[in-house]
Amino acid sequence: MLTDIKNFSIDQIKTWLETNGVQVYRAGQIFNQIYLHQADDFNNMTNLSKELRRLLAQHYTISRLEKVKKSISKDGSEKYIFKLTDGNLIETVLIPEKNHATICISCQVGCALGCQFCRTAQNGFIRNLTSGEIIAQVRDIRQEMDNPQRLTNIVLMGMGEPLANYQNVVKAVNTLTDRHFGLQFASRRVTLSTAGIIPKIALLGHDTNVNLAISLNAADNDTRSRLMPVNRKYPLKELLNACRGFPLKPRRRITIEYVLIKGINASTADAHRLARLLRPLKVKINLIPYNEYGKNSFQRPEFDTIQAFREILVNHHYTVIIRHSKGRDISAACGQLRAQLL
Ligand code: SAH
Numbered sequence: 524m525l526t527d528i529k530n531f532s533i534d535q536i537k538t539w540l541e542t543n544g545v546q547v548y549r550a551g552q553i554f555n556q557i558y559l560h561q562a563d564d565f566n567n568m569t570n571l572s573k574e575l576r577r578l579l580a581q582h583y584t585i586s587r588l589e590k591v592k593k594s595i596s597k598d599g600s601e602k603y604i605f606k607l608t609d610g611n612l613i614e615t616v617l618i619p620e621k622n623h624a625t626i627c628i629s630c631q632v633g634c635a636l637g638c639q640f641c642r643t644a645q646n647g648f649i650r651n652l653t654s655g656e657i658i659a660q661v662r663d664i665r666q667e668m669d670n671p672q673r674l675t676n677i678v679l680m681g682m683g684e685p686l687a688n689y690q691n692v693v694k695a696v697n698t699l700t701d702r703h704f705g706l707q708f709a710s711r712r713v714t715l716s717t718a719g720i721i722p723k724i725a726l727l728g729h730d731t732n733v734n735l736a737i738s739l740n741a742a743d744n745d746t747r748s749r750l751m752p753v754n755r756k757y758p759l760k761e762l763l764n765a766c767r768g769f770p771l772k773p774r775r776r777i778t779i780e781y782v783l784i785k786g787i788n789a790s791t792a793d794a795h796r797l798a799r800l801l802r803p804l805k806v807k808i809n810l811i812p813y814n815e816y817g818k819n820s821f822q823r824p825e826f827d828t829i830q831a832f833r834e835i836l837v838n839h840h841y842t843v844i845i846r847h848s849k850g851r852d853i854s855a856a857c858g859q860l861r862a863q864l865l
Pocket of ligand 1: 640641642679680681682683684685716717718719737738740780781782811812813814815848
């Protein structure tokens, strides 16, 4: 059975080359061909010997994802639906910003965490993505872009919980940020968002240099456990301790994501509680007005409520950004477009 070569780290390919009697520096050349030159066929890697090309083709494929749908929103964001080889669907969003573009990638088909407000959670968990499938979202979309050098930022904020697919995510991130042989993204421009799988947070700081974002969404355990069942296992105090222990690079901060939901977590008392809770941390806060969908009973708060919440945090000297989900007209928020196709 042939496997996608993107599922292997450069070190794994080095080991494989070595056991086949090939010099290990060839691994760098192979990676360059795949990630920088977007090669689709080992046969065209003319800087490698015919024999090595044949050996590679006997063991590996270089696959692409099957694009089943692309929708472009009024705000310019582009939503892709990809079909995996087993028929499962995932979604990826390309978000143009002023001077660059950001890609939001998925790391699981579905999600097991069961957050009450999240569309992805509603169909449950199907499977982890392989590292090849995670990388392919970036590689394939970059290949399609008129101006690929604009794509500088990656957020792991699509479908699934990245820290619940730890090994594949770390392997993918390491290839995405390999400055010599991989896709050459700067680690400081890659952000992983987690609902708070505490034991993996410290590991992430050890195994990668990416930014950490925490989906906090509530400032007290009762509300958070109701919205996010993962909080029962990994409650707020321990989560914030894990954040404090996260090795922050100079001039970096942890991103706190807070989805504002009417009548649930958006009062001025909530804002004050949040301000108190975050005091020991170096953070910036992203407030995300709830993105309504389907028959779900959760609602976005009124404009004034959102502003009042923000103002309290600003008065406490936090950096606060209100992030409206991009691509609302094409259902680009977390699992919604895939859900329409199911
Ligand atoms: N599992 C990871 C990443 C996927 S969710 C995590 O929890 O961080 C990415 C972000 O989308 C999270 O901050 C989540 O709170 C937010 N989100 C999910 N559904 C949403 C909705 N309907 N409206 C607004 N934000 C939503």
